[in-house]
Amino acid sequence: MSDGTLSPLEHRRESVTDIVYTSIRAAIIGRDLAPGAPVTEAALSAQLSVSKTPVREALLRLTHIGLIEPDPRRGSRVVVPSRGALRESYEVRIAVECEAARLVAERALSVPELAGLEDLARRSVARAESDDHEGFWELDREFHLLMADLAGNARLGLLVEDAVDLAWILRRRDSPSADASVACARQHVDLHAAVAAADPARAEAAMRLHLTDVQDTVLAAFTEP
Known part of the structure; x- marks a missing residue:
């Protein structure tokens, strides 16, 4: 398991949003982003070297399927088991x-x-x-x-x-x-x-x-x- 940060993305032909979505999802599945870990557009865009817009769109998709959930204190977080x-x-x-x-x-x-x-x-x-x-x-x-x-x-x-x-x-x-x-x-x-x-x-x-x-x-x- 890593320290919870993501590596910058290389330039590929897929849409930036799709690449960001896949990268964050893989980090959650692989537990590089552990349950309960805070996720913010600013931090993820800096780690992935992309603008906030594709990160925002990716987080919306991840929220829709349940891997990201609202956190009253910090905005959003990786889903916490219950x-x-x-x-x-x-x-x-x-x-x-x-x-x-x-x-x-x-x-x-x-x-x-x-x-x-x-x-x-x-x-x-x-x-x-x-x-x-x-x-x-x-x-x-x-x-x-x-x-x-x-x-x-x-x-x-x-x-x-x-x-x-x-x-x-x-x-x-x-x-x-x-x-x-x-x-x-x-x-x-x-x-x-x-x-x-x-x-x-x-x-x-x-x-x-x-x-x-x-x-x-x-x-x-x-x-x-």
Whole structure:
């Protein structure tokens, strides 16, 4: 983890706002900007060597998806975990990811697509069984984002990515038991099996069970900051 500052941006073809948004979001996900850290247009524009306008626009987008929240004392801050916020984030995940799972199962996935999904599922089991929390969490995120991508709906994919990243930030303080991680990872294998069987109802039900179980586990382990 760094000291919480961001490096100046290099000149690239993307819009400055998109680059700033991606940079700040990555810093939040990577915890270079930790939960509760103050964020100001002036400080971020200086760190990134850009004007305040793209920073302001990026912060508005990050506020919209929940990664930035108002701070009565300092303007804005990286979202602070709470039991209510965690519950809401998983309710959103259940809504969008169950639909994504159904759509994936309806598609005729190619052999390489199925193999990629299965590889992530089985590697997540291996990481969980070896009690590698960070490695498991990274593969868990990759698995869910790949499921969303395979749904073939770009807008739904963006919603899933936002929901996954918000839940990721809100839950990083608490580590569920190794047994809970293994159970979660094995449900990835079940999800792959449902998709491989091209069974939309089974895939949707498997995702609902998976995320509901994770929500219950995370809330049980959560302690207020």
